Amino acid sequence: MEARHKKVLQQNRTNLVTSLDPSDVYDGLLARGIFTQDMIDEIKSSGTRRAQARQLVKDLETRGSRAFPAFLDCLRETGQASLAELLESGGPVSILVSPRVQPTVIPLPVPGNPENNRNGKNHDGADASPKLVPLKPTTLPLDVLPSPSPDRDRPRPPRQRRDSVQSYKMDASPCGICLIINNVEFDASSNLKERKGSDVDCDKLEKRFQSLNFHVVVKRNLKxxxxxxxLSSLAKMDHSVYDCCVVVILSHGTEASHNRFPGAVHGVDGPSVPVQIITNYLNGQNCSSLQSKPKLFFIQACGGDQRDIGFEVSPDEVQPTPGGIDDQTDAIPLSSSSDSLSFSDEIDARASLPTPSDILVSYSTFPGYVSWRDTFAGSWYVETLDRVLEENAVTDDLVTMLMVVNNEVSQISAKGLYKQMPGSFNFLRKLLYFQASKT
Structure with a gap:
């Protein structure tokens, strides 16, 4: 859909949710090929009319350049021409529903007995001017009381676990495979230091993903x-009975040439594997049993050798947190061409594929910068990620939780000076909720 049409829908979303009857336009959108029957069924499952209208408008924005004019035609055909005119005019956002007019209560005069108030006096000589008595509203019978708003008073249904337009299916048991590659001890010829504290990270994430109902496989010190x-073995597995796949890599890292996902991680022998090739193993073309399923990558490694000293802000904007006294980085200088993995060395790792869908790569640091790790407590990123998952996985989706991780890590300082900013490359199409039980 064109950006200007998306903007019109977004500006008038309140009008559409309030006034649109989605059941009238389903057949027209289906006949025009804008929605499939499965998509319409998903919208209907949203619940109330307002909820269906809200979801229809959101989904409409994803349906290509024909969707907007087709939607206008459907509105006109079903007697909702006023909505069509509003959208076609380019975006007034005034509410279509007439405002409620509050009745004005006017006091009525109540005259006294005419025999007793001649000459403006009562029989006792008091002023007999008409008294103003305000009207009191009468109690309406139950059958004419306004009905409560169905959206406001209806109990919220529990979070849907099945696959839907809104969220991925995440109810398989186990939910999927979680592969953790933990590189700690590097060959002397690699000129890479031992990653003390990485075993702490590995233990935390192994237990965390087990608690989220993943089958966790840990591999240590891989070349x-x-x-x-x-990764090739993981891609060749049959994931048909699973809903998700997770790869965690804890290693030294560096920059590498890329056209999608930046960075590369080192084997313990020194050479590196670009992150974009790591993701290619599990994309929909190379691993058919993971098609349309979320594939998550968590990379605890440096994105380069730059050290971020941050910029000064008001003390009210952040709550600075000191790092450990034994903070180290996972960086080495930019890799040379001899360190980079050839894009064509394996059929499972070719780099000429389209940008994959249903993939999220979470990096411990911004590309080009170092990632900090305490030799006793583990890395800032993993420690924070583990705690946020523990505290919020019951209620929050993954992307929301990663924003919390970004914020908290950004407020930590190494040696009172250096900063770190995690981030994600997100190609998920839906919300992702882990399996998590209240403790």
Whole structure:
């Protein structure tokens, strides 16, 4: 859909939710090929008329350039021409529903007995001017009382676990495979230091994803080719009975040439595997049993060798948190061409595929910058991610939780000076809620 049409729908969403009867336009949108029957069934499952209208408008924005004019035609055909005219005019946002007019209460005079108030006096000589008595509203019978708003008073249904327009299906047991690659001890020839504290990260995430009902597989100290082998083996598995797949990589990292996902992670022998090749193993073309299912990658590694000293802000804007006294980085200088993995060395790792869908890559740091790790407590990123998942997975979706992680890590300082900013490349199409039980 064109950006200007999306903007019109967004500006008038309140009008549409208030006034649109979606049941009238379903057949027209189906006949014009804008929605499929499955999509219409999903919208109907949203609940009330208002909820269906809200979801229809959101989904309409994703349905291509024909969707907006087709929607206007459907509105006119079903007697909702006023809505069509509003949208076609380009975006007035005044509410179509007439405002409620509050009745004005006018006091009525109540005259006294005419025999007793001649000459403006009562029989006792008091002033007999008419008294103003305000009207009191009468109690309406029950059958004419206004009915409560169905959207406001209807109990909220529990969060849907099945696959829907709004969220991924995440109710398989186990939910999926979680592969953790934990590189700690590096060959002397690699010139890479031991990653003390990484075992702490690994233990935390192993327990965390087990609690989220994943089958967790941990591999330690893998060389570059072994990393590729484990990813290739994971891609060749049958994931048909699972709803999701997770890959966690804890290693040294560096910059690398890329056209999608930045960065690369090192094997313990030194050479690196670009993140974009790591994701390619599990995309919909190379792993058919994970098609349309979320594939999550968590990368605790440096994105380069730059150290971020941040910028000064008001003390009211952040709550600074000191890092550990033994903070280290996971960086080495920018990799040379000899360190980079050839894009064409394996059929499972070709880089000429379209940008994959249903993939999220969460990085511990901004591309080009170092990632900090306490040698005793583990990395800032993993420690924060583990705690946020523990506290919020019951109620929040993954992207929301990652924003919390970003915010909290950004307020930590190493040696009272250096900062770190995590971030994500998000190609998920729906909300993702982990399986989590209240403790």
């Amino acid at each position: 570059c080719k072994q990393i590729k082998h484990e």
